[in-house]
Amino acid sequence: MVIEAKHYMTGFPIRLEIGEGIIEKITEIPDSESGNSLFIAPGFTDNQVNGCGGIDFAQKDLSCSELERAASILLKEGVTTFLPTLITDSHLNLVRSLGNISSAMDESELLRYMIPGIHLEGPFISPEDGFRGCHPAKHVRMPSVEELKRLVSASRNRIIQLTLAPELEGAMELINYCSKNGIVVAIGHSNATAAQIKLAADKGATISTHLGNGCANMIHRHFNPLWQQLSDERLTPSVIADGLHLLREEIDVMFKVKGRDNMILTSDMVFLAGMPEGSYSYLGTEVLITENGSLIDKHHNCLAGASFPIKRGIENILNFTACSLGDAINMASGNVCRIYGLTDRGTLSTGKRADLLLFEIEGNVLKIRDIILNGESI
Numbered sequence: 001m002v003i004e005a006k007h008y009m010t011g012f013p014i015r016l017e018i019g020e021g022i023i024e025k026i027t028e029i030p031d032s033e034s035g036n037s038l039f040i041a042p043g044f045t046d047n048q049v050n051g052c053g054g055i056d057f058a059q060k061d062l063s064c065s066e067l068e069r070a071a072s073i074l075l076k077e078g079v080t081t082f083l084p085t086l087i088t089d090s091h092l093n094l095v096r097s098l099g100n101i102s103s104a105m106d107e108s109e110l111l112r113y114m115i116p117g118i119h120l121e122g123p124f125i126s127p128e129d130g131f132r133g134c135h136p137a138k139h140v141r142m143p144s145v146e147e148l149k150r151l152v153s154a155s156r157n158r159i160i161q162l163t164l165a166p167e168l169e170g171a172m173e174l175i176n177y178c179s180k181n182g183i184v185v186a187i188g189h190s191n192a193t194a195a196q197i198k199l200a201a202d203k204g205a206t207i208s209t210h211l212g213n214g215c216a217n218m219i220h221r222h223f224n225p226l227w228q229q230l231s232d233e234r235l236t237p238s239v240i241a242d243g244l245h246l247l248r249e250e251i252d253v254m255f256k257v258k259g260r261d262n263m264i265l266t267s268d269m270v271f272l273a274g275m276p277e278g279s280y281s282y283l284g285t286e287v288l289i290t291e292n293g294s295l296i297d298k299h300h301n302c303l304a305g306a307s308f309p310i311k312r313g314i315e316n317i318l319n320f321t322a323c324s325l326g327d328a329i330n331m332a333s334g335n336v337c338r339i340y341g342l343t344d345r346g347t348l349s350t351g352k353r354a355d356l357l358l359f360e361i362e363g364n365v366l367k368i369r370d371i372i373l374n375g376e377s378i
């Protein structure tokens, strides 16, 4: 397959030659030869997807075909790699859900191709209202290396990220364990002090999960978990830039502080993504999908995840900050892949996976025209 389009970083027309699912050759071509307004970029990588299109990755009987259907919904939105994410739940439920996802991956080549591993968000998070977000209080618990080992085993070694609160007793030991066993550690749903956050980064934590969310509405102006996470350059924030979870100025500050290479976008989509407006039961409580796509947990006064794919975040961050198109796409591709050591994807270079997007840009809206997965047009 040969594709001619403009490079998403430079805007220069290029010709890509693809064979056996891999980018074999990239050459620059004269402007006049290309004659089209298409851009080409690597497919998006989303490190936090709890479900979509009515499919909840934590549902009791999740099947392979359901997870494949969710994957194809994501694919249509330009996502070629994603981490199914499970939040705080009972030990038995987590074991079951990790097993469901892992069995689906055993069964499906598509899923093994698109999913590098599972993100476990919780259950070792802050029990405090606000910081806990919509995670069910009754299942929040203290960090335990023994429990994590059992969960890793239930996932058949497929957990690649753990989001936890470093202020909890036993958290540092757990961070040590993860760092030694190739599990990326993220700080999230946490009310840690600056010293605790610094220590967590010393021990190997590298991500701040949806920074600015999973945080109480009222916090101390000096002593809160945000400043140290912003100032510590070892921590890469994941940002939900759906326009609902954070204000424009919050995202702009994060971008200015962290820079184009040290920030990632995430969707935090849940199964309600793509469902009509109305009232739904989720996490044992009532969640409203409003006209603008907010998922409101009425009883806990917080958002119950997000309903927009990562593409929306790219479009918003172009509006909210001074970043370039290339920066915005890297925050949803190359920057994310680097964290997980996914060296086979995430950039337009020879030898990388041919997981590609062809799109036009109107204003700051990305109009996807084709998606190429493993060298094949979808």
Ligand SMILES: [Zn+2]
Pocket (backbone or CB within 6 Å): 121, 133, 188, 189, 210, 214
């Ligand atoms: Zn969360």
